[in-house]
Amino acid sequence: MFEVKLLKSFRSKDGKTIKYLQLTNDNHIIETGYYDIDEHIVCISSQIGCAMGCLFCATTNPDDSSNNKSFIRNLSSNEIIQQVDNILLPLKNLKKFDAKKILFSYMGMGEPFLNYTNTINSIKKLIEKFPNSRTTISTLGINPTLMRKLAHEKINTVLNLHLSLHAPTDALRKKILPKAQKIQPALRALKYFSSVKNISSKVNYVLIAGLNDSPKHAFELANLLKPYPFIIKLSNLNDFNNLKSSSQKTFNLFKKILNTEGIKTCEFISTGTDVKAGCGQLRRHYYNKNTK
Numbered sequence: 001m002f003e004v005k006l007l008k009s010f011r012s013k014d015g016k017t018i019k020y021l022q023l024t025n026d027n028h029i030i031e032t033g034y035y036d037i038d039e040h041i042v043c044i045s046s047q048i049g050c051a052m053g054c055l056f057c058a059t060t061n062p063d064d065s066s067n068n069k070s071f072i073r074n075l076s077s078n079e080i081i082q083q084v085d086n087i088l089l090p091l092k093n094l095k096k097f098d099a100k101k102i103l104f105s106y107m108g109m110g111e112p113f114l115n116y117t118n119t120i121n122s123i124k125k126l127i128e129k130f131p132n133s134r135t136t137i138s139t140l141g142i143n144p145t146l147m148r149k150l151a152h153e154k155i156n157t158v159l160n161l162h163l164s165l166h167a168p169t170d171a172l173r174k175k176i177l178p179k180a181q182k183i184q185p186a187l188r189a190l191k192y193f194s195s196v197k198n199i200s201s202k203v204n205y206v207l208i209a210g211l212n213d214s215p216k217h218a219f220e221l222a223n224l225l226k227p228y229p230f231i232i233k234l235s236n237l238n239d240f241n242n243l244k245s246s247s248q249k250t251f252n253l254f255k256k257i258l259n260t261e262g263i264k265t266c267e268f269i270s271t272g273t274d275v276k277a278g279c280g281q282l283r284r285h286y287y288n289k290n291t292k
Helices: 077-091 116-129 144-150 170-176 183-197 215-225 248-260
Strands: 004-011 017-024 029-036 040-043 047-049 071-074 102-106 134-139 158-164 202-207 231-236 264-268
Touching (some): 004 077, 029 077, 040 077, 077 116, 102 116, 116 134, 144 158, 144 183, 158 183, 183 215, 202 248, 215 248, 231 248, 248 264
Parallel strands (some): 040 102, 102 134, 134 158, 158 202, 202 231
Antiparallel strands (some): 004 017, 017 029, 029 040, 047 071
8 A cells, every 4th residue: 555646746847846746545635846956855745734824835724625624644754755755766767867966855744843753764764765865854943852852863864954933023923923932942942953963054034025024124133143153044935825025125135134234144046836836835736636
C-alpha cells in the first residue's frame, strides 16, 4: 500500500518549478514544490493543512470538502519521505541532475515543530538516501525548547533553521500570526541554535502593504534585531486574503533603513507563482477533483 501517491503536477511557464499534488492513504491531498534553480530544492510538507492561521498563507485556508477544517493531521515520517521520493527518484538518472545540490526545505504545508519527531526522523532517513543534501527548517518559533533541542540532534547534514517573524512587535505579530508565541524567546532560541551550529541563521519577513512595511516598522525591526547575528530575508507577499504586496519603492526603503541601521539583509523572490507554488500558496486546491 502506498504511503503517498503522486496525483498530478503543474509546471511553471519558465520550466523551473513544479508543484505536485500527492494523495495520502486516508484520501487527503498535500502539495509539494520542486524548484530547479541553482540547486534542486524540494519544499516539503510536514502536515495536512495547518492550524497556525497566518493571514497571508493559503495553507491554513480551510476546504469545504474537509468540513471546513484548516488542519487535518500530522504526516508520518514515511509519508514525508515518500512525497520526496516521488519527486526525486525519477530525476536521479537524468544527466542534468546533480545529487550534490539537493536542498530539503521544510517550508511547505504545516508547522514542522508541531510534528517534531516525524520531521527529524524523515530528515535522518532522507540524508541516508541523498547523502550530500542540505536541510532547512522554517518555524514560527512555536516551541523555543525544541529549537534548542534541534541544535543537538545527531543529523549528518548541513542543517539550518529559519524563524518566520513578519512583525517587529508581539502585538502586530499576533495580528498577522494568530498562534505565534512571544518574539524574544524564539529569537534567543534561534541565536542558541546558530551559536551551536556556528552558522548564520535567517529571519523571514514578508512585507504586506499597509500592515508591516512602514519606515516605523523598519526602525522597530532594526532595534529588535541589533543584539542578534541574523540575516533578515525580505520577501514580498504573494497576494492572498485581500492583502497586497508592498510597492517596490516601499520595499527598497524598508531594506535601506535596515541596512543603514547595521542589519544584514537578503531578498527572496518566489518562483512558480503562476502555478500557485510560491511561498504561502500551497494548500489543497484540488481536493474535490482528485479524491472522488
